[in-house]
Amino acid sequence: MCKHTFVLWSDGPVCPVFLSGQAADSVLRRHKRYNTGVFEELLQGNLERECIEEVCDLEEARETFENDEKTMEFWAGYVDGNQCKPNPCLNEGSCKDQVxxxxxxxxxxxTGRNCEIARRCDVNNGDCxxxxxxxxxxxxKCSCATGYKLMQDGVKRAHEGKGTTVICSISCRYSKLFSPSFIQVxxxxxxxxxxxCGGSILSERWIITAAHCLVEAGxxxxxxxxKIHSRHMIRKLCLKWSQHVHPRYNATVSLYNHDIALIYLKTSITFSTTVRPVCIGPKAFTEALVKGSSPAxxxxxxxxxxxxxxxxxxxxxxVPFTDRTECKHSSSARITSVMFCxxxxxxxxxxCQGDSGGPHTNSIHDTWFLTGIVSWGEECAKEGKYGVYTRPPVAGSDFSPAFPQGWREC
Structure with missing residues (x-):
């Protein structure tokens, strides 16, 4: 067996391999990391000792903060620098650093990744x-139906809670299980x-229906x-206390123009998972919803x-929303500004006959809104003809202030 011998040499003077003890100590000297005589494992984490004097890992940082949220906040800037300096968020947006x-x-x-997009209500409802x-x-600016409140992002909605006495507090909570019978009377x-005739529940005491129903009742x-069965619909029988037709309704001039009425009940309706009020919205919102969320x-x-x-x-x-021009051309009677097809x-x-006063509803994000009231038609499902509905007098309309205080509260 052969052995190969390698010899290293230098043309210069040969230096000694070993250093003196004093010289070696100066090379190997390090900063003290703990008090003499104490094991490091027994010390509480120290940010300067763990992560500034030396490079630390995530576990050492966690020992220092003893809080996961604060640890990750520190770690995001420690690992790769602070992504929020300078602030990339525009239009006074606030930045949160991440890894x-x-x-x-x-x-x-x-809205947008850097808050660079000004939300517009005519584009995806402003993301509201x-x-x-x-x-x-x-x-x-986003806002919510009664019974909801904005989350911190100003866009999403959160329900205010079971204990809050507000309209739609029950309706919207169970809206994914929505059935017309829930709001129908x-x-x-x-x-x-x-x-x-039919009608819709607005609150514990208020019902909305068609004005011509009250005229024809006599x-x-x-x-x-x-209940959904007409013969057994006796779970709750409410007596009316007062009724209020639209102030501009005049049956002698037109039986169906401004065809809206409110009924105030003597006794309150008890809400449950199957009896609840319908939500209502501002005028512009309702008009956009009835067109954009078709069919109703x-x-x-x-x-x-x-x-x-x-x-x-x-x-x-x-039933789908009908273009207004088509609506007018299809009818032998006048289609006023408060009507739609x-x-x-x-x-x-x-x-058809007997459905008058009942609800025309559309949904958005699992919340159902009253967008119309069944009013009239030329026969029923006749070819070339459409059903005609009254626009609900929502808050912000030109005639809503004339209604009772209870209506505005709804």
């Missing part, structure tokens, strides 16, 4: 969950016991709530066909 990234929290009216209000150069003539009637849901116990028998169980149908040109899907 290799950052997030911007935008002030109301702006419910209502959007234009703020000009300041973008858009029946107007029943006392003399005959016959159901003649006498006393009751409100029935809580219409319900009632009316006739199943023109001059046919009334339904024994609550019926519902989805919905339905099909040649499909047998429509509201």
């Amino acid at each position: 290799g990234d950052y997030t911007c929290t935008c002030v109301s009216g702006f 969950m419910h209502f959007c209000e234009s703020m000009g150069t300041f973008g858009a 029946a107007l029943v003539a006392r003399s005959s016991g016959q159901l003649f 006498g006393s009637f009751s409100i029935r709530v809580g 849901t219409v319900s009632g116990w009316g006739r199943t066909r023109f001059l046919g028998a009334t339904a024994s169980t609550l019926q519902k149908v989805e 919905a339905g099909y040109y040649d499909e047998a899907k429509d509201a």
Whole structure:
């Protein structure tokens, strides 16, 4: 077996390999990291000792802060620098540093990764969950239906809680399980016991219906709530205390113009998972929703066909919004500014006699809003004809101040 011998040499003078003890000590000297005689593991974490004098790992940083949130806040800037310096968020947005990234929290009216986009109500509803209000150069401001409040991002909504006495507190909580029967009421003539119109629950004491229903009733009637079968709809029977037709409604001039009425009940409706009020929104929001969230849901116990028998169980149908020009051309009667059309040109899907006063509803983000009131039509589902609905007098409309105080509270 052969051995190879390697010899290192230098043309210069040969230096000694070993240093003196004093010289070696000067090379190997290090900063003290703990008090003499104490094990490092027994010391509480110290930021200067662990992560400034030396490079530390995540576990050592966690021992220092003893709090995961503070640890990660420090770690984000320690590992790769602070991504928020300088602040990349525009329009007064606040920046939160992350490892290799950052997030911007935008002030109301702006959106985008760097808050660079001014929200617009006419684009995706300003990214608002419910209502959007234009703020000009300041973008858009989001707000919520009664019973909801804005989250910190100013866009999403959170329910205010079961204990808060507000409209829609029950309706919106269970809105994913929505059924027209939840908000629907029946107007029943006392003399005959016959159901003649529908209506919608606005609050524990207020019902909204069509004004012509009260004119045609001609006498006393009751409100029935809580069942979908007309013969057994006796879970809750409410007596009316007072009724208020729209101040501009005049049946002698037009039976259907401003066809809205409110009924105030003697006793309160008890809300539950299957009995609840419908939500309402501002005028601009409602008008945009009825067009942008088509088709809408219409319900009632009316006739199943023109001059046919009334339904024994609550019926519902989805009807699309009809272009206003098409709506006017299709009708032999005048379509006023407070009316709109919905339905099909040649499909047998429509509201009919007995459905008047009932709800026309649209949803947005699992929240249902009243967008119309069943009013009138030329026969039912007649080819070339559409159902005609009254726009609800929502807050902000030109005639809502004339309604009772209870209406404005709704």
